[in-house]
Amino acid sequence: MKEQFCAVAIDGPSGAGKSTVARAVAARCGFIYVDTGAIYRTVGLAVRRAEKDPHDEAAVAALLPELDIRFDHGPDGIQRMFLNGEDVSGLIRSPEMSMYASAVSAIPAVRAFLLDMQRQTARTHKVVMDGRDIGTVVLPQAGLKIFLTASPEARARRRLLELNAKGDPSTFDQVLADMVQRDEQDSTRAAAPLKAAEDAVLVDTSDMTRDETVEHICALVRDRFGPEAGA
Ligand code: DC
16 A cells, blocks of 8 residues: 655745745644755755865765764754754855855755654654755655745845845845746756646735735635645
8 A cells, every 4th residue: 555644845946935824824734844955955965075076076975974964853943954963054145155055955865864863854844944945855655845936036025135134235136137047947857847736726825925825725724634634
């Protein structure tokens, strides 16, 4: 019999609002939120620190056995990432680490290395997990799959606000160009390209507020898992 996961898989391109929405849905439904992009970012940071080219498959694969990557969730529900025991949660959030993460995530050995960690979490917890291949590869038996998307411009505007709020001086044009480049890289790669699972519910947030999106997904969660979830 196929293993069933009491899980919500949220996939989609960067800047669609996955992490904000997934975190809010998890809090409302009593699930834990697993940010899988943060795990790829942590591998990216390790590759950067080792001064390796993130596109060099052999060099990155050779580094993996040396890496101790873990995550936990504090009482606030926030996921913290640890690389060889060091809390790197803040360090992985730069535009440079976005590019490193995108490059290393195209390497099959990296995806295989991280697969078990992600599945194991869903075996032991009720999860809302977001990423690019959660509904298609990591948790194909998730009870609810969402493909969350928005126009590139809407996504770039949101990402710019986040970056500027942190003091990063990026401009709209730079953020949009990075976004388009990352979309291209993430959806055309051979290993687990970004695409909606056949049974995913498509949610386009271009003209939706964060609260409307959360409400909409909580209603889907209640439909799928019963009225107590997402109330
Ligand atoms: O969601 P994010 O921006 O933190 O993700 C960083 C990169 O990691 C992104 O370019 C694609 C990749 N990624 C992936 O390939 N698979 C996932 N499940 C999550 C992220």
